[in-house]
Amino acid sequence: MAVSGIKPGVPVILRELEPSSPFFKHGQSLRVIGRLEAYQAETGIAEISDGNVSLKIGTQHLINLIFCAGSLYQFIGELVIDFDTQDVLLQARVGRMVDGLDLNLYQQSLHLSRKLESYISSTSRSKRNLG
Template identity: 55%
Template sequence: MATVASGALVNLEELVPPSPHFNHGTSLRVTGKLQKYDVETAIAVIVDGNASLKVDTQHLNLNLRIGSIFQFIGELLLVPDHEAILKARVGRNMDGMDLNLYRQTLQLLRDFQAGR
């Protein structure tokens, strides 16, 4: 039986080529505001600050609304020209969540884990 890796918590701004998370097949958990969605290709684009990420949602049964906050867990696929697409296996609506507070909490968690 194959095991599925848990998604590493990352901010969209961290998904750049020098990052250890920017590798083909890395399991990630990302959160952002839905900027656009193409029904025909099932590709969503989420944004957080100045960063954006394409998300393949073809295997999800999710009501995607532009402007809503979503969290996705899946594997990062790198295509030519270092474009990244997250092939989502899990997605959920996170409306009501304060993204600034979420980023602060993530940093506190990392600081705590680094101190252990």
Template identity: 50%
Template structure:
């Protein structure tokens, strides 16, 4: 019997660091031979396996958004996102996007806190 896929969480690359609970369990480089992309946001980097994506062309310097499962490979503690969905989001206001992530998290924390208080 297959296990159900857990719901996702909105993350920025800066959220993915070894002390992050998400780590525990703009495109810089792309190889069409391996279908691996390396995306960068500030000082944070992440490898993205894009072998399931179709009809998405990659350009260095462009901004992309992905949805998928994060896999941590041991013993090097390397994170690779297995992308299921990806899109080019060139033109997005990244500062506004990061602010919206903070607001969503704040709202979710308040909702979770309200449920626990009931």
């Protein structure tokens, strides 16, 4: 069985994508959600936002996805950072419209999920140290 080099997209909130963030790494596989602000069919570049934070999305590899300004979209792909120009883009390999998703509830569940993962991780480390 062949092993794929594609990593799962780590769910992040757009405001977490800042240079000091552990998610802000060239090639990092991410899952993001935001409202479509603009789409340029000629370049295949979309721009999504969440509040006052925005991110460019490379959509060249997506087929059969209809872009509708103002709709909510989820993208999974790899972060591309041009350190010379400071341009940041998520090169999407998966995209879908997620209108109807409660973004606040999604962000709360992501926060709780991370808290639980952290607790489980620290608990298993403690058991290993005791054993």
